[in-house]
Amino acid sequence: LFFLFLLPLIYWSINRKLGIQLLLAIIFSGLFNVALKEVFATPRPYQVSADVRLIVDGVRYGFPSGHVMTAIVLWGYLAYVYKRTWGYLAVVIYVMLMCWSRVYAGAHYPQDVIGGVIFGSVALLIFIRLIEPFPQLWSKLAIQPRTAMIVLALIVGMVFVLQDDFGAALLGLL
Helix, strand or coil: CHHHHHHHHHHHHHCHHHHHHHHHHHHHHHHHHHHHHHHHCCCCHHHHCCCCCCCCCCCCCCCCCHHHHHHHHHHHHHHHHHCCHHHHHHHHHHHHHHHHHHHHCCCCCHHHHHHHHHHHHHHHHHHHHHHCCHHHHHHHCCHHHHHHHHHHHHHHHHHHHCCCHHHHHHHHHC
16 A cells, blocks of 8 residues: 555656656565575465464465565665665564564564565575666567567566465556
């Protein structure tokens, strides 16, 4: 819900291009996370032991942490765009606190959040490398290759993420 408020605010009030890029960052991170969760298919702590006190709701699989991945990609991309030292420091502190809170809340094991940091960092680097040249490359393609790429992305997406409601919603948004 936070992003439903934040992204239109950025798009309409601050920077249209940045708003679109952040939306794409969330979609990219979310789809990547859902695909990884389906590949690894590891349970969450409260699913393994009744002794774990669950504070927040968690669904499906635990590894890697989607909250941590999304935080790294979204806030890391903002820090990259604005290139401020305090921005990078804020991202590191925020992600560390999020890692601690997800373990404390019983939603993840420590390795889940560490995986979220690793895969989130990889996703951020991939996103940065792809987002810069993508609009120019996409505009040079004819309609047939564009259509083929979209269909291929949807087919791959359906194979990996349609078992997950969040993944299906992200795929539909894409």
